[in-house]
Structure formats: structure tokens, C-alpha cells
Amino acid sequence: MSTVRVLVGTRKGAFVLTADGKREKWDISGPHFAGWEIYHLKGSSVNPNRLYASQCSGWFGQIIQRSDDGGKTWIQPGTPPGESTTAPGGMPKGESNKFVYDTSSGTGKPLTTHQWYDGTQHAWEFKRVWHLEPSLSDPDTVYAGVEDAALFRSIDGGQNWQELAGLRGHGTGPKWQPGAGGMCLHTVILDPSNPQRIYIAISAAGAFRTDDGGKTWQPINKGLYSQYIPNPTAEVGHCVHHVAMHRSRPNVLFMQKHWDVMRSDNAGESWQEVSGNLPTDFGFVIDVHAHEPETIYVVPIKSDSEHFPPDGKLRVYRSRTGGNEWEELGKGLPSRDCYVNVLRDAMAVDALDKCGVYFGTTGGQVYASADAGDSWAPIVRDLPAVLSVEVQTLP
Amino acid sequence: MIRVVLPAHLRALARVRGEVELEVAGPATQRAVLDALEARYPMLRGTIREHVTQQRRPFLRFFACEEDLSHEPPDAPLPDAVASGAEPLLIIGAIAGG
Numbered sequence: 214m215s216t217v218r219v220l221v222g223t224r225k226g227a228f229v230l231t232a233d234g235k236r237e238k239w240d241i242s243g244p245h246f247a248g249w250e251i252y253h254l255k256g257s258s259v260n261p262n263r264l265y266a267s268q269c270s271g272w273f274g275q276i277i278q279r280s281d282d283g284g285k286t287w288i289q290p291g292t293p294p295g296e297s298t299t300a301p302g303g304m305p306k307g308e309s310n311k312f313v314y315d316t317s318s319g320t321g322k323p324l325t326t327h328q329w330y331d332g333t334q335h336a337w338e339f340k341r342v343w344h345l346e347p348s349l350s351d352p353d354t355v356y357a358g359v360e361d362a363a364l365f366r367s368i369d370g371g372q373n374w375q376e377l378a379g380l381r382g383h384g385t386g387p388k389w390q391p392g393a394g395g396m397c398l399h400t401v402i403l404d405p406s407n408p409q410r411i412y413i414a415i416s417a418a419g420a421f422r423t424d425d426g427g428k429t430w431q432p433i434n435k436g437l438y439s440q441y442i443p444n445p446t447a448e449v450g451h452c453v454h455h456v457a458m459h460r461s462r463p464n465v466l467f468m469q470k471h472w473d474v475m476r477s478d479n480a481g482e483s484w485q486e487v488s489g490n491l492p493t494d495f496g497f498v499i500d501v502h503a504h505e506p507e508t509i510y511v512v513p514i515k516s517d518s519e520h521f522p523p524d525g526k527l528r529v530y531r532s533r534t535g536g537n538e539w540e541e542l543g544k545g546l547p548s549r550d551c552y553v554n555v556l557r558d559a560m561a562v563d564a565l566d567k568c569g570v571y572f573g574t575t576g577g578q579v580y581a582s583a584d585a586g587d588s589w590a591p592i593v594r595d596l597p598a599v600l601s602v603e604v605q606t607l608p
Numbered sequence: 609m610i611r612v613v614l615p616a617h618l619r620a621l622a623r624v625r626g627e628v629e630l631e632v633a634g635p636a637t638q639r640a641v642l643d644a645l646e647a648r649y650p651m652l653r654g655t656i657r658e659h660v661t662q663q664r665r666p667f668l669r670f671f672a673c674e675e676d677l678s679h680e681p682p683d684a685p686l687p688d689a690v691a692s693g694a695e696p697l698l699i700i701g702a703i704a705g706g
Contacts, residue, residue, distance in 0.1 A: 248617060272667040272701045273617060273655040289621070289651045310654045 216607040217563050218283065219571055220264065221579055222251035225597035227266055229284040232592075236569055236583040239592045245287065246278065250341075253558055253601040256283075257347040257355075261605050265355050265371055267342035275341050277309040277357075277371045291372035309371050312339045312359055315378040324382050327361065328390040337361045337381070344558060344601075346401035350408065358398035362389060362415040364427065377427035380413065385432060385449040392416035392452050392471075399557055400456045404463040412466065412481065417442075417452035420468065422481050433481030437470060454497045455557040459506035467509050467536070469499040469557070474511055476536050487536020492523050498560035502585060503568040507535040510562075510570060510586060512555040521552035529572070531586045545589035546580065553578070559599050564606040573599025610641055610686075611696035615668075618656070618699070622649040627696055636691035638670060639682040656699060671698040 219230040226244025245251075246268045254266035262283040268276040278287045290309040314337055315321030329335035340360040348354035357365040357374060363381050365374040389396060397416055404410035411427060414420045419434040432448050442450045452471035459465065468475040468484065472495050475484040488494035493513045502508035509532050515523045522528060526549065529542040553576035563569035570582045577596040582589045612628045619625065630644045639662075646653045657664055662682075664670070669678040672690045677697075689695040 270617065272615070272665065273621075274658070274665060275654070276621065276651075291650075308650070308653050308659065311659045313660055 215565060217565065217569060218256070218261075218605040218607060219561075219579065219581075219592065220254045220256065220284070220601075220603040220605070221573055221596065221599055222253050222266070222558075222601035223573075223577070223597040223599050224250055227251040227254055227268075227284075228593070228596060230579065230592050234565055236563075236565075236581060241593055242284065244597075245284070246276075249276070251600065252341060253344050253603075254278075254284075255345050255347060255603045256605045257352040258349055259347075260352040261607055263347070263352040263370075265345040265347060267345055267357070269341040275310045275312060275339070277342070277345075279309075279371050290367075290370050308373070309367075312342070312357070312365055312374050313376075314339065314363060314381070315376040321376065321378040321382065324378075324386045327386055327396065328388055330391060334387060337363070339363075340395060343397045343399045344401055346403060349403050349405055356401045356403075356411070358401050358413060360395045360397040361391075362396045362398040362418060364398055364401065364411075364413055366427070377423075379423070379428050380421060380430045383421075383430045385418070388447075388449050389415060389418035390450065400453070402456060402458050402466075404458075405460045406463050410463070410480075412456060412458070414453040414456050414468075416454065417471075418449045419451040420453050420456060420466075420481055433477070434484070435482065436477075436484030436486075437475065438473070438486075439471065441471070455499050457499045457501050457509070459501040462506045465506065465535075467499050467501060469496050469511055471495065471517060474499065474536060487532070489532070489537035489539055491530055491539050492528075496555075497557040498555050498572060500560045500562055500570070502570075503562045503564045504566065505533070505568075508533045508585070509535065510560065511539075512560070512572060514554060520554040525550050525552060527551040527553065527574070529570070529582075529586055529589070542582075542586045542589070544587065545582075551576075556600055558601040558603075561602050561604040563604045569604070571602050571604055573602045575599065609693045610636055610644075610690060611693055612641065612645060613696045613698045614652075615699060615701040617701070618652060621651050621655065624649070629693075636686045637683050638677065638680065638686065638697075641686065641697060642682075667702040669700045669702070671700055672696065 215234040221228040226247045228243035232239045252267045257263040264280040266278040326334035344358040346356040353370040364377045400414035402412040409426045437451045454469045464480045466477040474488045476487045496514045527546045530539040553574035560572040568585045573579045575598040579592045
């Protein structure tokens with residue numbers, strides 16, 4: 214029988230939740246990296262026991278951790294304890310937590326400032342890794358979306374990181390500005406049908422796409438309307454919260470923007486609003502059913518100033534029509550006095566039949582549905598605030 | 609031999625318990641001690657000093673012999689008691705709740 218492994222990043226450590234295919238009884242392992250913020254952890258689809266984790270702290274900065282046994286043990290790539298810091302030949306070993314923006318004349322651009330909250334220009338400063346996206350073909354290749362917004366890549370299992378500087382340098386960088394959570398590159402989507410195509414999203418710059426493996430990028434924000442920015446239809450400046458794609462249809466994208474749920478059928482060239490009958494179209498997460506590419510999920514949040522569910526009722530909304538027509542899913546979820554949030558990387562699906570759907574809350578609950586959202590139950594209730602949820606379906 | 613006391617999280621990262629003891633070649637300065645510490649425990653690179661600027665991270669302080677050495681130049685000699693190993697160099701994280 215298949216196994217499901219749920220990888221949960223929280224404000225105070227990582228947790229690994231496992232169950233068999235029935236998804237009824239869960240084993241909970243953790244906290245790993247207790248006391249540290251774990252923004253994201255994710256497994257390689259090529260080698261599911263290869264996991265990457267972003268561990269960070271306001272005191273000690275960024276750490277990258279890697280596991281090769283499904284999360285039982287972890288190392289900092291390139292720097293095992295007790296070994297020499299230099300490789301044979303005298304070259305320094307990898308520094309897996311070293312993220313340095315590329316400003317070289319050869320591959321980088323001399324781009325050093327972006328827009329600050331008050332409209333002035335502000336230096337780019339590395340703060341943390343928000344999202345780790347393992348390659349679809351090589352377990353040693355992994356992408357990192359970071360704050361201040363940039364995309365990095367490692368091709369040696371997380372030991373060394375190089376910026377794909379064409380993104381920051383493509384021309385609109387000085388217009389990017391931080392959202393309340395920081396200027397983060399939080400979404401990285403690799404096109405399974407085209408290794409040269411990558412989608413990313415930044416708060417608050419918008420969505421971007423490369424078709425040449427990261428050398429050059431273009432904004433893909435036509436059709437987005439953001440009334441909170443001076444030009445609501447600007448090329449960049451939109452606060453995109455998350456983007457999702459079904460691997461069978463890589464040209465179809467779904468977006469939860471600050472406000473508005475959006476859809477693109479042409480790889481982001483243009484977007485249409487599909488908020489339809491949602492009670493509020495503000496939110497953070499969005500995800501797609503594993504087997505039904507027109508079935509999507511969001512968790513409506515009351516507003517940008519009140520980050521909790523409307524009326525204190527935690528509800529997932531599902532559309533089986535790719536948007537516009539939404540149904541409320543609440544069986545097993547709190548119907549009163551619930552004032553948690555569900556952050557942008559905190560929803561995921563498994564690949565079983567029926568599709569499992571999972572999400573974590575800032576109140577520390579991880580909810581699971583083993584029937585595509587029809588009913589829900591908490592796997593665990595009292596974790597630290599959940600920052601991210603990823604799911605692996607193991608044979 | 610120089611003794612260094614790390615905050616709990618950095619002890620966990622370095623997989624050590626208690627104090628760290630380091631041999632430091634040449635004069636005992638903040639820079640020399642941190643260089644030796646990071647050479648022995650490369651996983652600590654970037655956690656005490658920022659990778660590129662080598663500046664002390666803002667939420668960390670250096671103390672020894674009941675003195676705050678955080679703002680001393682990195683190449684200033686550490687107190688004799690630290691250089692001799694009689695007293696440890698304390699790397700302290702700012703106290704914060706949450």
C-alpha cells in the first residue's frame with residue numbers, strides 16, 4: 214500500500230507526518246531543527262528520500278538542510294561536522310547557506326536597489342529562503358526562491374548556490390516592492406513538459422516566466438487588476454500570493470492574488486478573474502486536484518487587514534470548473550470562533566485516488582481530507598504556526 | 609587554547625556540547641577566534657558573521673570577562689584572560705520572546 218508523507222514547516226521547527234494510503238492513522242516525527250523557523254521543505258520527485266529544508270532565524274540567518282533518508286537524518290550540504298573545510302586541492306568546500314546576489318558584469322546585472330515601502334530605492338539584502346523547488350529530473354538540482362526576491366539554483370545537492378540573475382536584471386527590478394511579509398520570491402513552478410520553462414511569483418512584483426532555463430524573464434501579469442497600486446494594470450507591482458499548475462496542463466495556471474482568484478490558459482500571457490461566488494476572494498493558498506486539472510482549492514480569508522476566515526468559520530472552497538463556480542467545504546472544519554490564517558505555501562495534495570488535500574494553519578493545525586475535500590480531520594492540532602505543507606506519495 | 613561558549617542553537621548546528629576549545633595561531637582577536645571556529649565548524653559560517661561583509665549579525669553580542677566586546681574592532685586583542693583560556697569568549701544571542 215502507498216504511503217503518504219506530509220512535510221510541515223513551522224515557526225519553531227519541521228515535522229514529518231506519515232500514514233498509509235488509508236490516511237487515518239498518522240505518525241508524527243519532530244520537531245526537527247527545534248526552535249528554528251522552517252519556511253519550507255520539499256522532496257525530490259526523482260528521489261523521494263532526498264529532502265531539502267530551509268531553516269532560518271533572525272539571530273543566525275539562513276541554513277540549508279538536506280536529508281537523504283526521507284527526513285530521518287539531516288546534514289548541511291558540504292559541511293559535515295568534523296571534516297576539513299577545504300577539499301583535496303585546497304578549494305573551499307561548499308557553503309550551503311551562502312546566498313550572494315550576482316552583480317558580476319558577466320552573468321549578473323549591476324542591479325542593487327528595489328522600491329522600498331515609502332517609494333524610495335533600497336538595497337537588495339538577502340534575508341531568507343522562502344521556497345525550495347527540487348528539479349524534476351536531477352535530485353542534486355534545486356531552486357531557491359529568496360527574500361529579497363531572487364531565484365537561486367544549486368546543482369550539487371545544495372552545497373553551492375548561484376543566482377539566476379536575469380530575473381532581477383530584466384528591467385523592472387527597481388519597481389518591485391515588498392509586501393507586508395517582505396519582498397519574497399515564494400513560488401517556483403517547473404514545467405514538466407519543457408525543462409527550459411519556469412514560472413515564479415514575487416510579492417509584490419507579480420508573476421514571471423522564463424523560456425530559456427532562467428537566462429531571460431518576462432513579466433506575465435496582463436489581466437491582473439490591483440486597485441491598491443498607482444496603476445492597477447501595471448506590468449509589475451501586483452501582490453501575487455501563490456500560483457498553482459496541474460502537471461498534465463502546464464499552460465494552465467491558477468493564481469491567488471492578494472485579492473482575486475485568477476486563471477491563465479496561455480502560460481501566463483493573460484489572466485481572467487475566476488473568483489465567481491467566493492465569499493471573499495482574498496487569500497493565500499491555491500492548489501489543484503491531483504487527477505482533475507479543473508478542480509481547484511482555495512481558503513478564503515476575510516480581507517487584507519483581517520487575516521482570518523470570514524465569520525470565524527474555516528472553510529475550503531472547491532471549484533470543479535476551473536473557477537467561477539465554487540462550493541463550500543466545511544465538514545470536519547471549525548464552524549465558529551476560528552481565527553487562524555492559512556499561509557501561501559501551506560496547502561498540498563497527494564496523488565492517491567481519492568486525492569488527498571492537506572493544509573496547515575497559523576494556529577498549528579494540519580487538516581487532511583482523504584476524499585478530495587468532501588470531509589476533513591486534523592492530523593495534528595497543536596504545532597507551532599504552520600508556514601508550509603508539502604506532500605509526498607510514496608509507493 | 610581559547611574557550612568559546614556558543615548559543616544553544618549554534619551548539620546544535622555544530623553538534624557540540626558545552627564549550628568549544630580552539631587553538632588560535634597568532635594574536636587572539638575576535639577575527640582570529642571566529643576564523644578558527646568556522647574552520648573547525650564550517651556549518652557555522654554565516655551564522656555569526658554575515659558571509660560577505662563579515663559583520664557580526666545584529667542580534668548577536670560578544671562578551672568576555674564581564675565586558676561587552678561586541679563593538680571592539682575585529683582585530684583588537686581579546687583580554688589576556690581569554691587569550692590564556694582562563695575565561696571564555698561568550699557569543700550571546702539577544703533575548704527575545706516568541
